[in-house]
Amino acid sequence: MKLLVIGGGGREHAIIRKLRESPKADEIYCAPGNGGISKDAVCVDIPVTDIDDIVAFSKEKQIDLVFVAPDDPLAAGMVDALEAAGIAAFGPRANAAVIESSKVFSKDLMKQYHIPTAGYAVFDDSHNALEYVKANNQYPIVIKADGLALGKGVIIAADFAEAQDAVRTIMEDKIFGASGNQIVVEEFITGPEVSVLAFTDGKCVKPMVSSKDHKRALDHDKGPNTGGMGTISPNPYYTDDIAEICMNTIFLPTIHAMNQEGRVFKGCLYFGLMLTKDGPKVIEYNSRFGDPETQVVLPRLKTDLIDILLAVVEERLKEQPIEWSSEACACVVMASGGYPGKYEKGIEITGLKEDGQVGGATVYHAGTTCKQNRYYTNGGRVLGVTALGETLEEALGKAYAAVEQIHFHGAHYRCDIGKIN
Ligand code: AMP
Ligand code: GLY
Numbered sequence: 233m234k235l236l237v238i239g240g241g242g243r244e245h246a247i248i249r250k251l252r253e254s255p256k257a258d259e260i261y262c263a264p265g266n267g268g269i270s271k272d273a274v275c276v277d278i279p280v281t282d283i284d285d286i287v288a289f290s291k292e293k294q295i296d297l298v299f300v301a302p303d304d305p306l307a308a309g310m311v312d313a314l315e316a317a318g319i320a321a322f323g324p325r326a327n328a329a330v331i332e333s334s335k336v337f338s339k340d341l342m343k344q345y346h347i348p349t350a351g352y353a354v355f356d357d358s359h360n361a362l363e364y365v366k367a368n369n370q371y372p373i374v375i376k377a378d379g380l381a382l383g384k385g386v387i388i389a390a391d392f393a394e395a396q397d398a399v400r401t402i403m404e405d406k407i408f409g410a411s412g413n414q415i416v417v418e419e420f421i422t423g424p425e426v427s428v429l430a431f432t433d434g435k436c437v438k439p440m441v442s443s444k445d446h447k448r449a450l451d452h453d454k455g456p457n458t459g460g461m462g463t464i465s466p467n468p469y470y471t472d473d474i475a476e477i478c479m480n481t482i483f484l485p486t487i488h489a490m491n492q493e494g495r496v497f498k499g500c501l502y503f504g505l506m507l508t509k510d511g512p513k514v515i516e517y518n519s520r521f522g523d524p525e526t527q528v529v530l531p532r533l534k535t536d537l538i539d540i541l542l543a544v545v546e547e548r549l550k551e552q553p554i555e556w557s558s559e560a561c562a563c564v565v566m567a568s569g570g571y572p573g574k575y576e577k578g579i580e581i582t583g584l585k586e587d588g589q590v591g592g593a594t595v596y597h598a599g600t601t602c603k604q605n606r607y608y609t610n611g612g613r614v615l616g617v618t619a620l621g622e623t624l625e626e627a628l629g630k631a632y633a634a635v636e637q638i639h640f641h642g643a644h645y646r647c648d649i650g651k652i653n
Pocket of ligand 2: 460521523
């Protein structure tokens with residue numbers, strides 16, 4: 233088979249590495265890819281949002297299956313366009329990807345179908361939003377831009393002044409553009425967070441092994457929110473009992489709700505959960521594989537990934553067995569100095585071998601370029617250094633030992649990935 237993966241981060245590197253294990257994978261292309269991915273796939277210089285070029289390229293190369301990994305092209309209808317051109321694609325159509333691209337949609341869906349989530353109100357006017365915050369008078373309070381905002385559209389305000397600042401920058405200064413035309417003001421809830429990615433073909437849902445992201449930039453969950461600084465799988469809080477509750481109160485009801493709305497979701501649905509004292513609640517849905525969750529989940533997959541992708545696309549997931557390894561997996565993200573704020577690019581990375589790897593771990597490249605077998609930083613998150621182990625401690629030990637071998641000026645990473653606090 234000829235495969236094309238859309239995207240160019242650590243998630244896409246992990247997907248490509250898994251696809252390569254399949255005897256069915258003859259040729260793998262990636263648009264646009266990155267320095268590390270170029271060792272595992274043919275990188276094609278097409279931006280992820282250029283739907284016309286992706287369709288044209290897929291036709292020209294006679295691609296058998298396109299894997300659309302990032303949120304933007306899904307929300308913009310890349311899967312719809314590929315299908316219309318007769319090309320099989322893994323990922324939801326635009327009318328289902330809205331479960332991530334509009335928080336107003338997802339909150340209203342959960343309310344209508346009684347799926348547990350934090351209480352909320354929706355506003356399209358900053359004055360009314362702030363009147364509500366004032367009258368509500370409970371802090372912290374959570375302010376969310378409706379649309380996609382590179383993972384930065386959620387602000388936890390400690391008092392009225394912070395809430396006012398958040399509402400104004402989103403709705404009046406429009407720092408996230410049209411994504412801030414509406415906001416969700418949400419009740420602040422607490423508890424351990426769990427990420428569960430699930431394959432679904434709209435008929436059945438098969439959750440993957442659980443994981444835990446570490447979203448804050450610094451140790452002890454300090455510093456600003458990031459796209460994710462590291463992950464572990466399994467998530468120690470996610471017991472079999474909780475998994476069963478989630479299946480019955482969240483996963484199945486969500487698939488049912490989307491079907492009822494005429495928005496059949498096919499692809500990977502990501503459930504961002506919080507285990508509150510009142511039971512598991514949905515913090516957010518994503519219409520795709522998480523990054524860096526994918527980096528710890530897919531290494532544990534024993535079944536041929538292509539078989540699963542085809543079963544989803546062809547709506548016969550129910551008959552497709554999916555097996556997981558009992559090993560633990562840990563991923564430590566090495567980021568550019570300054571990330572998630574401003575950072576430099578083009579800094580040489582030392583310690584990697586010619587193939588972009590080190591001994592003892594797998595290095596998923598997130599933001600790198602490669603020139604004459606030398607690697608340079610090219611993004612905020614640079615590398616996801618990942619290892620499997622019999623236990624979580626063993627996996628973490630291997631991942632951190634590998635991190636020690638890799639250097640670039642300004643590199644920062646968290647030292648407490650997988651530590652349960
Ligand atoms: P999101 O981008 O929606 O995943 O939100 C980013 C992070 O903000 C989440 O991982 C949570 O830690 C936090 N968060 C979002 N919504 C709430 C909420 N209602 N209560 C408490 N924390 C929240
Ligand atoms: N790691 C969270 C996300 O992919 O949105």
